[in-house]
Amino acid sequence: xxxxxxxxxxxxxxxxxxxxxxxxxxxxHNRLYWYRQTLGQGPEFLTYFQNEAQLEKSxxxxxxxxxxxxxxxxxxxxxxxxxxxxxxxxxxASSLVGTGEIRETQYFGPGTRLLVL
Amino acid sequence: xxxxxQAQTEISxxxxxxxxxxxxxxxxDTTYYLFWYKQPPSGELVFLIRRNSFDEQxxxxxxxxxxxxxxxxxxxxxxxASQVVDSAVYFCALSEILDMRFGAGTRLTVKP
Numbered sequence: 001x002x003x004x005x006x007x008x009x010x011x012x013x014x015x016x017x018x019x020x021x022x023x024x025x026x027x028x029h030n031r032l033y034w035y036r037q038t039l040g041q042g043p044e045f046l047t048y049f050q051n052e053a054q055l056e057k058s059x060x061x062x063x064x065x066x067x068x069x070x071x072x073x074x075x076x077x078x079x080x081x082x083x084x085x086x087x088x089x090x091x092x093a094s095s096l097v098g099t100g101e102i103r104e105t106q107y108f109g110p111g112t113r114l115l116v117l
Numbered sequence: 118x119x120x121x122x123q124a125q126t127e128i129s130x131x132x133x134x135x136x137x138x139x140x141x142x143x144x145x146d147t148t149y150y151l152f153w154y155k156q157p158p159s160g161e162l163v164f165l166i167r168r169n170s171f172d173e174q175x176x177x178x179x180x181x182x183x184x185x186x187x188x189x190x191x192x193x194x195x196x197x198a199s200q201v202v203d204s205a206v207y208f209c210a211l212s213e214i215l216d217m218r219f220g221a222g223t224r225l226t227v228k229p
Contacts, residue, residue: 033217042121042208042219043162056216089160105152106217108162 004109025094123220140209152210
């Protein structure tokens with residue numbers, strides 16, 4: 001399978017704990033995105049990387065959230081001191097974008113469903 | 118500011134009926150992309166189509182067709198002869214330089 005993969009698929013944690021999610025994009029893709037989706041809503045953009053550089057962060061991404069893509073391949077999203085409001089599906093997507101192009105087609109992973117008790 | 122509106126929250130049809138999902142967008146940019154994604158019960162978003170703002174030609178792919186009209190800022194999606202497997206949430210999305218915004222989605226239920 002050469003699609004976007006995410007791990008874990010489900011995570012239950014207690015309020016105040018830290019959690020980390022991993023995303024493995026399609027291998028040749030240079031852009032990687034993180035989104036959050038709550039029940040009944042469309043995905044909301046959180047941040048994205050071009051190779052290893054984090055180029056944009058949404059105002060939704062509070063100081064408790066941090067994302068990395070150290071080698072320009074997989075990415076991690078960490079949430080510190082989780083709150084019940086963090087409960088959502090966290091989606092990762094990747095795309096291949098050439099020079100001068102705006103965003104190309106994004107391909108999504110299956111998501112990590114987080115429940116904060 | 119950009120915004121994507123999918124006014125239909127839920128639609129229910131009987132198999133073999135045609136159904137159109139509406140999408141209206143707002144943007145000040147002249148260069149942008151529009152997308153449709155399908156999210157079946159399994160949860161994974163599946164890419165359906167991408168159109169750029171300079172290409173208003175309508176597109177047909179099997180039972181799926183898309184009507185892009187810049188004059189009304191709409192990018193509607195029609196499923197012809199719907200099937201039970203079409204049941205899913207469908208999202209319209211708008212992408213400019215800075216980020217990608219999704220509509221709230223339309224839940225389509227196709228009954229046998």
